[in-house]
Every structure is written in C-alpha cells, then in structure tokens.
Amino acid sequence: MEWNIDPQQLWTDYVLPWSTQILLALVIFIVGRLLAGMITRATGKALEKAKLDPILINFLRTVLSTTLTLLVIVFALSQLGVDTTSLVALLGAAGLAVGLALKDSLSHFAAGVMLIVFRPFKLGDYVEVGGVSGSVDQITIFSTRLKTPDNKVVTVPNGNVFGNTMVNFSAESTRRVDMIVGISYGSDLLKAKSLLKEIVESHDKVLKDPETKIAVSELADSSVNFVVRPWAKAEDYWAVKWELTEQIKLRFDAEGIEIPFPQMDVHLHKESA
Missing domain, CATH: 3.30.70.100 (Alpha-Beta Plaits)
Known part of the structure; x- marks a missing residue:
C-alpha cells in the first residue's frame, strides 16, 4: 500500500497551522505569566504601602497569582483549540470534590481569612480563644498559635477561634x-x-x-x-x-x-x- 502525500499540502494544511497555534499558545503562556508576575508584585507593593498585615499580603498575593496563572493556562489552551468550557467544568467538579473532602480544613481556612481581615487581635496580645489563654505567637491561615505564661505552645484551629467568644486582654492600654x-x-x-x-x-x-x-x-x-x-x-x-x-x-x-x-x-x- 502506497501513501501519496503531497509535501506542499502537508505543510500548508497541517504543519504550518499547528506550528502557528503552538507558537501563539507559547507566547500567550509566557507573556501571560510575565504579566501575572508583574501584577502580583505591583499589588503586593501597593498592599505593603497601605501597611496591611504581612500575613494578609502574602495570602492575597498567593490567591491573585494562582488565579492569574489559571486564566493564562485557559487562554493558552483555547488557542490550541481545546474546549476550555469542558476544562473549566472539570476543574469546578474537582474543586467541589476536594472541598467536600476537606470541608473541616476549608472551614479553618475561611476562619483564618476572617481573622486576618478583621484582626480581632495581633501578635503579642494576651487573649483567651477557644478555651485557651496565652500570648499570640503566630497567626496562619489554618491555625493560631498561643504561648502560655508557663511557656507552653498551644495551637488552636482557626475555626475554634473565630467561631467562639474571643477575649483580648491587650486591646486597651x-x-x-x-x-x-x-x-x-x-x-x-x-x-x-x-x-x-x-x-x-x-x-x-x-x-x-x-x-x-x-x-x-x-x-x-x-x-x-x-x-x-x-x-x-x-x-x-x-x-x-x-x-x-x-x-x-x-x-x-x-x-x-x-x-x-x-x-x-x-x-x-x-x-x-
């Protein structure tokens, strides 16, 4: 069996179009990543000038960088002819499955965001949260770490902190x-x-x-x-x-x-x- 392939037709119908699409997709991805990095850095500097909490700044940077990167990937794949609608639906379904599996962790995550945004206490404050008293040593997205007067370190999940009564003994002078x-x-x-x-x-x-x-x-x-x-x-x-x-x-x-x-x-x- 012989294959009669016209090199000119192969170049015109397949190689050139696909090469162009792949090149454009790479350009979109590279330029998009550069722009995403520039936007993330500029936003971080603006937040620092606004004198926001470093924990909140890092969190917003991460969210913004991840979101922009996903958008760049979707645009690059759409240039290759990939059905991005199905991809977005797949990512949404995967996100829902992960969310259901990690609902407790996500509740602590959400509470951590609220703590960082509203700032009912800051580092060094002596507080009573989640049934525990101590000086605030560290605030992360998922937990708050307290140091008790007898030098014990207690880690309290943020869901237990934000969902209960908080007493800040250092809020006033x-x-x-x-x-x-x-x-x-x-x-x-x-x-x-x-x-x-x-x-x-x-x-x-x-x-x-x-x-x-x-x-x-x-x-x-x-x-x-x-x-x-x-x-x-x-x-x-x-x-x-x-x-x-x-x-x-x-x-x-x-x-x-x-x-x-x-x-x-x-x-x-x-x-x-």
Whole structure:
C-alpha cells in the first residue's frame, strides 16, 4: 500500500497551522505569566504601602497569582483549540470534590481569612480563644498559635477561634484590677476602708485616672467584703494585683484588721445523768 502525500499540502494544511497555534499558545503562556508576575508584585507593593498585615499580603498575593496563572493556562489552551468550557467544568467538579473532602480544613481556612481581615487581635496580645489563654505567637491561615505564661505552645484551629467568644486582654492600654478583700465583723470597717485607700494610692503603678473604686460590696456569712478596683497599665496588671494583695495583708496584720478564714465552732453540751 502506497501513501501519496503531497509535501506542499502537508505543510500548508497541517504543519504550518499547528506550528502557528503552538507558537501563539507559547507566547500567550509566557507573556501571560510575565504579566501575572508583574501584577502580583505591583499589588503586593501597593498592599505593603497601605501597611496591611504581612500575613494578609502574602495570602492575597498567593490567591491573585494562582488565579492569574489559571486564566493564562485557559487562554493558552483555547488557542490550541481545546474546549476550555469542558476544562473549566472539570476543574469546578474537582474543586467541589476536594472541598467536600476537606470541608473541616476549608472551614479553618475561611476562619483564618476572617481573622486576618478583621484582626480581632495581633501578635503579642494576651487573649483567651477557644478555651485557651496565652500570648499570640503566630497567626496562619489554618491555625493560631498561643504561648502560655508557663511557656507552653498551644495551637488552636482557626475555626475554634473565630467561631467562639474571643477575649483580648491587650486591646486597651489600661485594665481594671478587680479585687475582693474581706474583714471580720469585729474589725473597724471605716479604718479598713481608709487603709485600703491609702495602700492603693501609694502604689506607684496604680493610675490616678480613672479613679479607684473602694466600697463595701457584701455582708457575707463570715466577713464584710470590700471591692477594690484600681486601674493600671495593661502590662502592669499582674504586678499591681500581686503587690497590692501582699501589701494589704501585711498592713492589715500590722493595724489589727482581721481577715477571716473558714472555720467551724464546735459546742459540747454535757448531759446530766
């Protein structure tokens, strides 16, 4: 069997058209990739000038770069005559399957995006999230890492962080120190109140404004309770609380003000024979 192929016709009908299409597809891909890189870099610089969070900048860069690359590939394949409609549908179906398989990870991912965008806390803040307290050490797309006061590292999935109540103890520059001090019913109430005011006002880390509140809050079963509420800088909170607690105990002991403690009185009655 002999094949009669006209070289001129082969060149005209097949080689030249396909060569042109392949060349154009390569040009589209190369130029598109260069343009995608330029757009991504320009966007990153603009976001940096806007002083956005570095984590958010990196995330947006990645999303933009991936999206532009996929568009370039689709345009290049369409130049080769590939049915891109079917390709897009296939990618969508694959994305749906992956999404269903990784729905928990995607929920953490979505929560991470919300945390990065809305910024309820930042690195170094002392927070309570997902039932855990600690200083924020790292925020990623999928999890938030906390460092506890005893130097433990706790990783909390972002879904647990964003889906629950978040308490940021460092959001404000000042904090109120809430203390309860009890004295016995036999102690001098006005003297105790005066001593508490003197102790608090003499502490160098207690702020003058807002004013400290000292008041009788409760006539309890075995004590008269004062609320003592001084204000301090956020970073001085624990120092003020601990130092005032020690100073109040020492001063009350020196001034004869009794701080009651739980006790039980047992009365014995002798029965006559």
